[in-house]
Amino acid sequence: MWFRNLQLYRLPAPWPVRIEDLEDQLASRRFQPCGSQDPESRGWVSPVADGALVHSVAGQWLICLCIEQRLLPSSVVKQEAEDRAAQLELTQGFKPGRKQMKDLKEEVVRELMPRAFTRRRKVYAWIDPKDGWFAVDVPSVTRAEDVLEALRQSLETFPLTLLRTETSPVSAMTDWLAGGEAPAGFTIDMDCELKSVTEEKAAVRYVRHSLDGDEIKAHLTEGKLPTKLALTFDDRVSFVLTEKGEIKRLQFLDVVKEAADGSGESAQELFDAHFALMTGELKRLIPAVVTALGGETQAG
CATH class of the missing domain: 3.30.310 (TATA-Binding Protein)
Known part of the structure; x- marks a missing residue:
C-alpha cells in the first residue's frame, strides 16, 4: 500500500x-x-x-x-440508431424526425446497456x-x-x-530555483516544468537534467514560472510539487521500503506494515512541505 x-x-x-x-x-x-x-x-x-x-x-x-x-460508447449508440432510422425510413416513407431519433437512441441504450x-x-x-x-x-x-x-x-x-499556505507553490519554487537551493530538509532533483504567463503560453520541460545552471535562471528572468518541480525529502521520499500544491509521482525510496522487509508473514501483515510506514513518512513530509511554503494560512 x-x-x-x-x-x-x-x-x-x-x-x-x-x-x-x-x-x-x-x-x-x-x-x-x-x-x-x-x-x-x-x-x-x-x-x-x-x-x-x-x-x-x-x-x-x-x-x-x-x-x-458500463462501457457503452456514444458512437455505438449513434450508429445503431442511424441503422434503425434507415430501416424506419423505408417503412414509413420519410426520414424520422428529431423526436423519433431521440426515442430511437433511448431504445438502443435500454437494449444495449444490460449487455455492456x-x-x-x-x-x-x-x-x-x-x-x-x-x-x-x-x-x-x-x-x-x-x-x-x-x-x-x-x-x-x-x-x-x-489546504492553503502563506506562500504559493509557484512563488516558492521560483525562489528555490533562482537561488539554486531547496528549503531545509529537501533537495532539488532533475525534473522541472516552466511556463510563460504570456498569451503564447510558452513552456519548457526538463527531464533528468541539472537545474542549477544559468539556463534555468534565464528562463525565470524571461518570465517563465515553475509549475512542476521534483524534490526529495530527507533522502527518503521523492515527489513532484505542482503549482496547485499537489504532490505527484510520490516514491518512497529503498531506505523506507527495506524497513518493511520481513515485517510480516501474511499478505495482510505486509499490507499493514507498508501502510504504517507510508503514513509515518507522510506525517513527516506534509508538515515539512507546508513549512517550506510559509506555513498554513490562518482562517479569518
Missing part, C-alpha cells in the same frame, strides 16, 4: 469522529454492482480482505471508493484523525471530487477544507 499521488485537504484536528461511527455511516452507501440499466454505480468497499470499510493501523485510517461504469461490459476502479483515501490530514491517491482534483462527493453523501457532517 503505497500512494502515488496526494490531493491534500484539511479536517479539524483532532477530527471528533469515532471509527465505529464512520464505519456505520459509510455502510449506508456500501458498493453495489450496476443494475441492468445503470450506467454507473459508486459505493464504499473494504480496503482489505477483512470486510471493514475503515481499515485502521496505528491510528491511521484507510477507506476505499469503488466506481463501476463493466469497468471498476478503486480510489483510496487516507485519514489522519489526530492531526487532521485527509489525502486522496489520485492525480487530479477532479478525480478526488469523486471521493469527496461520496463522503458528503455518506456522512452526517464532513467539515473538509482545502
Whole structure:
C-alpha cells in the first residue's frame, strides 16, 4: 500500500469522529454492482480482505471508493440508431424526425446497456484523525471530487477544507530555483516544468537534467514560472510539487521500503506494515512541505 499521488485537504484536528461511527455511516452507501440499466454505480468497499470499510493501523485510517461504469460508447449508440432510422425510413416513407431519433437512441441504450461490459476502479483515501490530514491517491482534483462527493453523501457532517499556505507553490519554487537551493530538509532533483504567463503560453520541460545552471535562471528572468518541480525529502521520499500544491509521482525510496522487509508473514501483515510506514513518512513530509511554503494560512 503505497500512494502515488496526494490531493491534500484539511479536517479539524483532532477530527471528533469515532471509527465505529464512520464505519456505520459509510455502510449506508456500501458498493453495489450496476443494475441492468445503470450506467454507473459508486459505493464504499473494504480496503482489505477483512470486510471493514475503515481499515485502521496505528491510528491511521484507510477507506476505499469503488466506481463501476458500463462501457457503452456514444458512437455505438449513434450508429445503431442511424441503422434503425434507415430501416424506419423505408417503412414509413420519410426520414424520422428529431423526436423519433431521440426515442430511437433511448431504445438502443435500454437494449444495449444490460449487455455492456463493466469497468471498476478503486480510489483510496487516507485519514489522519489526530492531526487532521485527509489525502486522496489520485492525480487530479477532479478525480478526488469523486471521493469527496461520496463522503458528503455518506456522512452526517464532513467539515473538509482545502489546504492553503502563506506562500504559493509557484512563488516558492521560483525562489528555490533562482537561488539554486531547496528549503531545509529537501533537495532539488532533475525534473522541472516552466511556463510563460504570456498569451503564447510558452513552456519548457526538463527531464533528468541539472537545474542549477544559468539556463534555468534565464528562463525565470524571461518570465517563465515553475509549475512542476521534483524534490526529495530527507533522502527518503521523492515527489513532484505542482503549482496547485499537489504532490505527484510520490516514491518512497529503498531506505523506507527495506524497513518493511520481513515485517510480516501474511499478505495482510505486509499490507499493514507498508501502510504504517507510508503514513509515518507522510506525517513527516506534509508538515515539512507546508513549512517550506510559509506555513498554513490562518482562517479569518
